[in-house]
Amino acid sequence: MVERISLPIEDRIILYLSDFESLEDVYETTMDLTQKGISQNVDVQRKHVSRYLKKLLEADMICENQCHVVGAKQRMKCYYLSWEGRKKSKDIRKTVSDKKVNLSIAGEIVEMKISEIDGATSVHLTLSDIVSEAMKANGHLVKEELETIEERKRKELDDRTQKTDIYRQALNTAWRNGVLTPSEKHLIGALKDHLKVSDEEHDIMENEIINNMKYGRMELMELFTEIKEVIGQSPTAREKQVLGLLKEQLKI
DSSP: OOOOOOOOHHHHHHHHHTTSOOOTTOSEEOGGGSHHHHHHHHTOOHHHHHHHHHHHHHTTSEEEEEEEETTOSSOEEEEEEOHHHHHHHHHHHHHHHTOEEEEEETTEEEEEEHHHHHHHSSSOOOHHHHHHHHHHTTTEEEHHHHTTHHHHHHHHHHHHHHHHHHHHHHHHHHTTTSSOOHHHHHHHHHHHHHTTOOHHHHHHHHHHHHHHHHHHHHHHHHHHHHHHHHHTTSOOHHHHHHHHHHHHHHTO
């Protein structure tokens, strides 16, 4: 008999992370194990995922680590199952594996255990993906739709990357004068909410911009010092004008 598939969000996160190894001795990993990756793969709104991860950390079900992430310029928080989490994941996997759903194959409905569905498709599906699809479809799955999961994930990732690039450009523009005005803060905040940029993503991008600005200022200060040395003690009117403009730009 087909059963209603239901899992608490914490259990869905544990189930998802059970497909990954520990990160204790890993130097570099993928975005899949960051808050963003977990949010996308477990269908949890990004603004809420940190709350669930905090609960799992407090319950010693997961571990948190700062990792180098492929495609990211700075280290990011990544998550993996603890020993207790591994034990919990085995119970969750056994429970959901035995549940039955209806699978439509070329129009024919077949009742099947969740653990059998991967073998019935032409692609590899994780247990987490199957459970997510079963929850959304209320236990009635379509083989052809299941086989497009990876394609859908890639499209979502491409869309997400495009939105992140737009936000980064907007943040760069807002910081062009070295400080955010109240109106710029309001606009950036509204764009951040609209594009669903997390606080962590925002902080990483903003820190990069500020650090680049500091580096650029250091170069300009060195240039200013060199120009002063070349000009010497008796600058011309034109040289005084140039030095004045540089001072204004550098806020000396």
